[in-house]
Amino acid sequence: MNDEPVYVTRPYLPPLEDLLPYLEQIWASRQLTNGGPFHERLEWALCEYLGVEHISLFANGTLALVTALQALRVTGEVITTPYSFVATAHSLLWNGIKPVFVDIDPETFNLDPAKIEAAISPQTTAILPVHVYGRSCDTGKIQKIADTYGLKVIYDAAHAFGVEDEGGSILRHGDLSILSFHATKVFTTFEGGAIVSPDEKTKRRIDYLKNFGFADEVTVVAPGINGKMNEFQAAVGLVQLKRMEGVLAERKAIDGRYRKLLSDIPGIYCPQLPQSKLHNYSYFPILVGSDYFLSRDRLYARLRENGFYARRYFYPLISEFPMYRALPSARAANLPVASSISNQVIALPIYPGLPDSVQNMLANLIRN
């Protein structure tokens, strides 16, 4: 039994001294939001850090998703994954778009490109894949399908901060990528998010949309929303960014230790990381097989009884929630891989500062 509760994640908070000078500047200037200097600085800093050219900051990742769909004028039906956080599909409903669920790949847990074409209808206008746990989708195959059928691609990259493939940031793929900077994410501004755009013109449209549609003081070009990130959030982001290297190194070490500790436990499987150039180790999912001596839910309950608040990300599937389950594509028979993974998965605690002793305790609990 662990004395303190151990959560699936804890935010990394940089030393308060790093933040105080920024807060003093905000207090002195009284510019609190609406594209202030910290907002501008964070956009530049993130472009440089992530290796992308155009980024628009948002108050959270969900507003970024909703706005991305608006920006590309996506309508009709959109192909997406059931194996994600519910915000992915909710962003479609908020835009009056019908989600069409397609099954996932058993290795990466991402949308299976081999199953996308069969789900395309005359109403399909876009694909909304998710880089689940920060593992890159098969971006090449998805783009090929999109090009063949004239579809847009919006990546939900909420988990994929800083992930790179051979060509650089995976955020460059598709028509747009969205990020989340929520408290539970690798990089956080408490609440926050962003859209990565391929060009200046698209970024400008997104910037109008997140500010009610204002192009200038007297011109409203679209029915926009209030999606703006404020100066406090941006300042938190700037101080976080300075410490990212250490954060990622700690996450990598925790990932490696789990793999060693759990490798020989019958029935426990640690999905391999694909060969991306750079990972962010944002989650540590394990699969509890039928050859393990407890069911997944018994193990989950046992962890909780002992103070380990692991999570079943992602269970239930999005397609099982009431507002989706009547869709023809939501049938379990259409989503056998996603259903199976969702019934086996547990995300174990991973965050900077997680002590080795706690990892050992957790592994012992799973072993015995």
Ligand code: T4K
């Ligand atoms: N797309 C995808 C693929 C996503 O995963 C998400 C969000 C989005 C889109 C939408 O982005 P945002 O609009 O959120 O920016 C959490 C988060 O709320 C959510 O951001 C995240 N995905 C999702 C995967 O996880 P919950 O309901 O599991 O969070 P909660 O409050 O239970 O927190 C989990 C644990 O984290 C707690 O047990 C303790 C720890 N924690 C949490 C918070 C909020 C802290 O230590 N400090 C904190 O401040 O949804």
